[in-house]
């Protein structure tokens with residue numbers, strides 16, 4: 001017979017898990033998960049990571065917390081350190097490939113969404129999406145971000161990776177940011193130069209510092225809202241023509257040079273339309289790997305490796321991933 005106390009503990013620390021409505025099993029929490037639920041009751045355990053990336057692949061994270069306040073983040077990192085488990089920061093998940101085995105630690109999904117304006121400067125929390133930032137700027141009569149229409153992800157992801165498109169990179173509009181050192185737990189303000197920006201990279205990729213918010217300088221618009229919307233409509237149409245619709249992480253590889261974009265090399269290696277199980281190199285754009293529905297992370301990695309090998313064999317060029325490929329302990333690998 002189960003006593004009342006045993007029943008209460010079981011209800012608190014065990015749960016039924018459903019994946020894609022197919023498998024159903026009973027999960028028993030480990031000690032770190034129990035402490036996590038005690039300390040952060042709204043935290044999630046054994047949470048499928050496929051829900052948190054645009055590729056729609058990835059197994060369960062032991063723990064996941066949707067941080068809606070920047071002040072939650074240091075506390076979550078301290079918890080992971082005390083438990084001696086890895087942690088991983090994510091924003092929109094549009095530049096990540098999770099492992100099929102998931103993540104054996106704590107995923108901190110940044111969803112902090114404050115946004116303020118001061119003259120021609122906008123300060124946005126790192127969880128604000130680029131789309132929200134753009135809409136906010138237009139609503140407030142500012143211009144300068146129109147070229148980012150259709151750019152997925154959050155402010156935090158863009159600041160770390162120097163995201164950009166149509167000739168506008170983050171480094172051209174960011175003034176300063178508040179960052180958190182994961183080593184010391186210290187928060188400080190840094191300016192544009194600090195990031196040592198280059199093509200799709202910044203110093204943060206080395207330091208592991210976390211962006212809490214960032215300030216962008218725009219211009220008081222001299223063009224009408226209608227003209228702004230027209231420019232964005234044209235860019236949107238161009239994206240729709242040039243890029244495929246479907247689950248991907250955008251460009252999988254960095255462009256080796258302007259003259260030799262990765263998509264062109266993959267195309268000339270004869271790989272457009274190539275599939276591995278439920279993954280395909282897009283027919284429309286050689287640098288887009290698509291999850292056709294039901295793909296695994298392993299399928300995507302196999303197809304990416306094939307593209308790398310073929311491009312190396314044909315052009316003697318090493319393609320480098322733009323997408324961050326993670327193993328179940330958060331280490332980057334292919």
Ligand SMILES: Cc1cc2nc3c(=O)[nH]c(=O)nc-3n(C[C@H](O)[C@H](O)[C@H](O)COP(=O)(O)OP(=O)(O)OC[C@H]3O[C@@H](n4cnc5c(N)ncnc54)[C@H](O)[C@@H]3O)c2cc1C
Pocket residue numbers: 054088089090091092093094095096110126127151152153154155156157158159160161162163164165204209210211212248249250251324
């Ligand atoms: C259809 C499609 C089209 C795309 N087109 C473009 C394009 O034109 N140009 C372009 O540059 N990119 C493009 N991308 C890639 C992607 O949108 C960008 O890389 C984006 O900036 C990633 O932001 P994110 O919030 O999704 O980051 P995530 O994918 O969640 O994370 C990416 C990395 O940033 C880190 N990170 C996230 N938030 C923070 C934070 N607050 N502090 C520190 N580190 C953080 C994560 O740890 C991870 O290492 C495209 C993606 C898709 C799916």
